Amino acid sequence: MIADFLDAHERHWDDAEMLFNANRLANADHLYGLAAECGLKRLMIAFGMNIDPTTGSPINRQDRFHANQAWTRFESYRSGYHNGVSYQLPPNDPFYDWDASQRYAHQSNFSQGLAISHRNGAGAVYELLTKAVLEGIV
Amino acid sequence: MITFDQILPAIYQVLSPLKEDLKKLGTIVINRDLNGRVRLVLEAKLYDKAETAGAIDSIVRKMSDRLGSHGFPADRMVLFEPSLEAVKQGTQHFRLEGFDDVIVIDRLASETDWAKIAPVASGASRIVFFSIKGGVGRSTASAVAAWSLAQSGKRVMVLDLDLESPGISSSLLPHERRPTYGITDWLVEDLVDNGAEVFENMVARSDLSYDGEIYVVPAHGNDPGEYVAKLGRVWMPKIDGQGSRESWSMRLNRLLLELEEEWQPDVFIIDSRAGIDEVASACITDLGAKGVLLFSIDGEQTWSGYNILFRHWHRTGVVRDIRERLQLVGAMIPEVNGAEYFDGLREQSWLAFAEELYDEVPAGESADTYFSFDQGDENAPHYPWPIRWHRGFAALQSIHSRFQRIDEDELTAIFGPLVAGVHAIVGEEGEHHD
Numbered sequence: 001m002i003a004d005f006l007d008a009h010e011r012h013w014d015d016a017e018m019l020f021n022a023n024r025l026a027n028a029d030h031l032y033g034l035a036a037e038c039g040l041k042r043l044m045i046a047f048g049m050n051i052d053p054t055t056g057s058p059i060n061r062q063d064r065f066h067a068n069q070a071w072t073r074f075e076s077y078r079s080g081y082h083n084g085v086s087y088q089l090p091p092n093d094p095f096y097d098w099d100a101s102q103r104y105a106h107q108s109n110f111s112q113g114l115a116i117s118h119r120n121g122a123g124a125v126y127e128l129l130t131k132a133v134l135e136g137i138v
Numbered sequence: 139m140i141t142f143d144q145i146l147p148a149i150y151q152v153l154s155p156l157k158e159d160l161k162k163l164g165t166i167v168i169n170r171d172l173n174g175r176v177r178l179v180l181e182a183k184l185y186d187k188a189e190t191a192g193a194i195d196s197i198v199r200k201m202s203d204r205l206g207s208h209g210f211p212a213d214r215m216v217l218f219e220p221s222l223e224a225v226k227q228g229t230q231h232f233r234l235e236g237f238d239d240v241i242v243i244d245r246l247a248s249e250t251d252w253a254k255i256a257p258v259a260s261g262a263s264r265i266v267f268f269s270i271k272g273g274v275g276r277s278t279a280s281a282v283a284a285w286s287l288a289q290s291g292k293r294v295m296v297l298d299l300d301l302e303s304p305g306i307s308s309s310l311l312p313h314e315r316r317p318t319y320g321i322t323d324w325l326v327e328d329l330v331d332n333g334a335e336v337f338e339n340m341v342a343r344s345d346l347s348y349d350g351e352i353y354v355v356p357a358h359g360n361d362p363g364e365y366v367a368k369l370g371r372v373w374m375p376k377i378d379g380q381g382s383r384e385s386w387s388m389r390l391n392r393l394l395l396e397l398e399e400e401w402q403p404d405v406f407i408i409d410s411r412a413g414i415d416e417v418a419s420a421c422i423t424d425l426g427a428k429g430v431l432l433f434s435i436d437g438e439q440t441w442s443g444y445n446i447l448f449r450h451w452h453r454t455g456v457v458r459d460i461r462e463r464l465q466l467v468g469a470m471i472p473e474v475n476g477a478e479y480f481d482g483l484r485e486q487s488w489l490a491f492a493e494e495l496y497d498e499v500p501a502g503e504s505a506d507t508y509f510s511f512d513q514g515d516e517n518a519p520h521y522p523w524p525i526r527w528h529r530g531f532a533a534l535q536s537i538h539s540r541f542q543r544i545d546e547d548e549l550t551a552i553f554g555p556l557v558a559g560v561h562a563i564v565g566e567e568g569e570h571h572d
Contacts, residue, residue, distance in 0.1 A: 083247075088377050133217065134179070134225065135245050136171025 003056030005042035006129070006138060009035050013126055016119070025115045026107035032115070032122040033067035033098045039125035040074045046137045047081040067095040067121075083137070087128050094121030139206045142174050149176070150236060152200045157237075159193035165239045167222055167231075172245050176201070176209050178216045179225055179243075185218040228383070230254070232454050249373060249385045250419035252447065253454035256391075258463070259426030262295070262398050263564045264406045266421045269433035270443030272303065272412040274469040276433045279525060280409045281309040282553045283560045287405055288350030292564065295341075295353045295403035297321065297394075299410055299421055301369060304357035306409045310344040311354050317342040320358040321393070322365065325372045328389055341401060353401055373416060387420035394425065405564045414443060423460070429563040430460075431556075433469045434522065436483045441490055448494035461495045461509060461519070467556060468522030476526065483522050488513040491520035523555040 016031035041058065045051060050059045058064055065073055071093035078084035094117050102109070132138040140148055149168055153160060160166065167179035178198060184190050194216060202212040209215060219225050226243060230251040234240040244251070267280040277300065284294045298306045301322060319336035327333045340359070344352040358365055376384045384392075394406065410421035422430050434440045451457050466487045472479055488511075497508035505511075511518030550557070 082374070085375055085377055086383065130219070134169055134171065134177075134243075136173045136175055 002054075003051075005038045005045070005056075009039035009042060009125070009129060012038060013122060016122065020115060020119060025112060026105075026110040029098070029110050029115045029118050030103050032118040033095060033100070035122040036095060036118075036125045037065070037067045037070050039122070039129050040070045042138055043087060043125075043128060043132060044074060044077045046132060047077040047084055047087075049077060066098075066100045067118075068093075068098050068100075071095065083135075087132070089128070090121070090124050094118060094124075140204070140208060142208065145170065145174070145176060145205065145208050146234065146242065148204045149201065149240075150234065152197070152204050153234075153237065153240065156193070156197055156200075159196060160237070160239065162190050162193050163239075165222055165241060167225055168234065168240060168242045169217070169225070170242065170244050172247055174208055176205055177214075179222065180216060180218055181222055182218045182220045230454075248416050249375065250387060250416050250424065252414075252419045252423055252450055253456050255423050255456050255459035256426040257459075258428050259394075261395075262403045262406055263428045264394070264408060264425055265429040265431065265560060265563055266408045266410050266425070266427045267431050267433065268410040268418055268422055269412045269469070270414075270440050271435065271437075274433050274435050275525060275527075276412070276469070277306040277409050278309060279431075279433070279467070279469070279553060279556055280407050281306055282549065283557060284310065284352050284407045285346055286549075286553075286557045287407075287560065287564060288347035288352045290561065291350045292404040293351045293353070293402060294347075294405050294407060295355065295397060295401060296344075296407045297355045297409065298357040299390075299408055299417055300412070301357045301372065301417055302411060302415075307354050307356035310346060310352060311342050311356070312345075313360075315342050315345065316356060316360040318359045318361075320356040321390075322358050322368045322372055323363075324393055325386065325389060326368045328393075329371065329374055329376055333393075337396065337400075341397070351403075353403065355397065387424040390420060391425055414446060427463060429465060429560070430463050431465050431467050431523075431560075433467045434483065434487065435469050436479060436486060441486050444490050445494070448490055452494040457495055458509075464495070464519045465559065466491075466520055466522045468524045470527040471524045472527055480522065480524055484520070485513065487520040487522060488518075491518075495519075523559050525556055526552050528552045 012031045012035035016028045016035055019025075019028035019031065041049070041063070044058075044063065049063055051057060052059050063073065071089060074089065078087055097114070098118055129138065163180060163184060165181070169177045169179050171177070178201065180194065184194065198215045199212050202209050202215045222241075226241065229243045229245060230253055231241050231243040232253075234242050265283070267276050267283075269276045280296065284296045287294045296306060296310060298304050299321065300306070304320075307316060307320075317340050319340040321340070323336045324333050324340055327336050341353050341355050344354055346352060358368075373386045375386055376389055378384075397403075398406075408421050408425065408427070411417040421427070432444065434444070451460055468480060468483050471483075491511075496510045499505045499508045499510050511520065513520075515521060
């Protein structure tokens with residue numbers, strides 16, 4: 001299957017919201033991380049990231065990351081693209097304490113506070129994507 | 139297949155027979171993106187609603203068919219957003235003519251759109267010298283105006299905003315008096331919060347006026363440095379830590395306020411870039427100018443340019459905000475057949491103003507209550523302030539030495555109406571800084 005980061009961002013976000021509203025915090029938290037990663041990768045393509053057309057995935061190894069590395073990597077693309085100035089993320093990385101391996105952890109580890117901070121981070125990415133769609137850059 | 143100029147007429151044609159359907163949808167947004175592709179944006183509450191699904195589907199299909207390359211496939215043509223106000227925020231938008239609830243949002247790659255007219259700035263008067271074409275004596279005339287205002291006791295600050303072709307500084311300052319930095323340096327340093335480093339050394343006092351003061355802020359300093367690399371960053375907006383955005387013209391406006399506080403000028407003379415250009419737009423629409431002098435030579439290029447601008451102001455509904463600040467200047471009136479040339483210029487100017495900027499006076503009513511002028515009305519904004527061509531003032535590079543032995547009678551003969559007009563804009567009373 002070929003990567004479609006915009007669609008993946010939207011479905012992860014939508015499903016995370018459904019789980020969050022049903023108080024299924026552990027899996028909501030996981031999907032917020034995936035939504036942020038996919039959304040930022042889609043924006044990075046608009047800002048010049050090279051992708052392999054046969055897979056839709058980034059060519060550069062450094063561009064293959066999870067949500068907890070996404071904030072800084074995104075910034076390096078954004079600052080090199082003059083329209084990127086309008087696509088600023090909140091300054092503090094909300095995913096510093098998120099890790100893909102947490103999907104193996106027990107659900108009692110996932111507090112509402114933790115899920116809300118990741119929800120806010122993914123929500124900020126969601127807003128940038130909305131703007132990018134309206135401006136026609138993705 | 140339609141092209142850009144047919145987008146709005148095509149949308150008009152699609153929507154006109156569907157007015158009943160539109161009523162069910164409330165406000166709708168036509169979003170014309172950076173590439174000139176159009177999407178419909180509707181309120182999220184309409185998503186998946188049975189009563190409106192048919193109407194939306196019908197509009198979307200027709201728009202998608204009609205717009206071709208300037209639209210999207212029907213299944214991607216519509217976006218649902220929780221707040222249309224949020225979608226409009228910070229964008230240029232206007233009502234589609236003929237519809238009360240259809241808003242067109244235009245997303246431009248450049249920051250300035252010529253259609254947000256700042257109110258007249260309080261404090262020192264700001265007078266902008268603009269032309270569609272370069273090389274018409276605009277910078278020379280602004281130097282003369284500055285000199286004359288200073289001779290009458292005003293403190294005058296001249297800003298060279300012709301950043302891509304700087305020049306006025308050379309007419310007012312000999313090379314050795316030029317400051318270390320210029321406007322470009324400040325705009326670049328400001329991006330990294332370092333404007334204070336250049337602020338004290340970007341203004342020089344001209345030695346041409348004995349009774350008043352002329353301060354000159356050049357486009358670049360004595361040594362232009364890496365000018366091209368700096369110019370390419372001048373247009374950057376600045377985003378602070380909280381994410382609030384300051385466009386480059388807002389930054390420029392902040393610079394003017396800081397200069398005003400530091401140097402206390404009575405008037406700013408702003409030499410703008412020529413043409414329908416980003417800097418010119420900032421000068422004319424964003425800085426709160428009290429007067430905008432439109433330098434003109436008679437010819438197709440001039441009138442085509444002014445017609446484009448005037449029509450844009452008309453279409454975006456801002457004519458009333460700008461028209462009373464405009465004044466046409468007839469540049470380089472030739473020595474031979476000058477009177478005939480002037481008549482032709484006046485006629486063309488009147489046609490351009492009357493078509494887009496002047497009110498239409500209904501039959502039987504007095505023109506006095508309307509913003510409307512006869513072609514021969516000397517007080518009308520279209521009536522050119524004439525500047526006679528003169529070989530002594532034609533070459534800008536020699537002008538500093540030219541000014542040093544200035545003959546007031548000669549100057550009045552050439553620039554008299556302009557000088558009088560500029561004095562009238564500034565006003566003679568109550569605006570002095572002591």
